[in-house]
Amino acid sequence: MKTAHKFLIWLAVLPLSVLLVRLTGQGAWLLGGLVALIATILYGSDLHAQALQTTDAKRGSLRRLALELPRFVLAAVCMAIGLACLGWLGWTVWQPQSLALKQALVLAGVALLMLGGGAALWLEGVRGPPPQVRDWFSVRFDEHEVHILARPPGEAPFDGSFAWDAIERVIFKDGGIYRSDVFYVFVRGGERAFAVLTEGEGGSAFCGALCERGHFPSEIFFQAMGSTGGETYVWPPLESDGKS
Numbered sequence: 151m152k153t154a155h156k157f158l159i160w161l162a163v164l165p166l167s168v169l170l171v172r173l174t175g176q177g178a179w180l181l182g183g184l185v186a187l188i189a190t191i192l193y194g195s196d197l198h199a200q201a202l203q204t205t206d207a208k209r210g211s212l213r214r215l216a217l218e219l220p221r222f223v224l225a226a227v228c229m230a231i232g233l234a235c236l237g238w239l240g241w242t243v244w245q246p247q248s249l250a251l252k253q254a255l256v257l258a259g260v261a262l263l264m265l266g267g268g269a270a271l272w273l274e275g276v277r278g279p280p281p282q283v284r285d286w287f288s289v290r291f292d293e294h295e296v297h298i299l300a301r302p303p304g305e306a307p308f309d310g311s312f313a314w315d316a317i318e319r320v321i322f323k324d325g326g327i328y329r330s331d332v333f334y335v336f337v338r339g340g341e342r343a344f345a346v347l348t349e350g351e352g353g354s355a356f357c358g359a360l361c362e363r364g365h366f367p368s369e370i371f372f373q374a375m376g377s378t379g380g381e382t383y384v385w386p387p388l389e390s391d392g393k394s
Contacts, residue, residue: 228268
């Protein structure tokens with residue numbers, strides 16, 4: 151189920167829980183509303199992150215700040231609710247008729263959830279979405295060789311190249327829905343394969359050039375691009391169909 155669908159479902163549960171409280175007179179239905187509120191915030195945050203990833207706004211730019219503004223507003227609202235709950239709880243402690251233990255625990259739980267969720271949203275907004283593949287990986291080529299430059303976050307950078315006519319075998323690894331597809335290029339005399347991420351800068355052009363030069367047949371490439379189950383395709387094939 152897509153994130154948008156989950157967001158809409160939990161958003162619909164919010165007024166439904168309030169309606170059930172009015173119809174049944176049972177305040178326990180508010181717990182469902184609390185769970186729905188938390189789920190709505192989390193899935194809404196995921197949707198917002200997906201929207202940010204589809205834009206080219208740089209971190210620190212005014213456009214990025216405008217896109218992050220809803221997250222900061224939501225974080226401020228959550229923290230304000232949490233502080234209000236804590237304030238109300240503290241105020242009732244000094245009253246002659248204080249809250250029952252169960253009510254006090256529920257109120258304290260709501261306050262902690264709101265404060266924790268608001269702080270998490272605020273930190274996520276400050277950090278911004280994780281870098282995409284094209285932000286740290288690029289592949290360029292000319293008539294004779296291919297050059298790869300990779301600076302993955304938290305890992306050692308890589309800068310290397312290989313000649314087109316040195317390619318011996320190509321393995322295509324399907325990354326599924328959440329990861330980039332990868333070409334592993336084996337060359338003569340090389341101890342390790344060169345990894346080319348198709349979602350990196352220049353990745354699409356490299357795919358076309360690889361097929362045009364006969365290092366990976368286009369019919370197998372289109373079959374591989376249509377797969378989402380993590381399949382592996384090899385050329386020259388280890389099996390008759392080019393799939394392993």
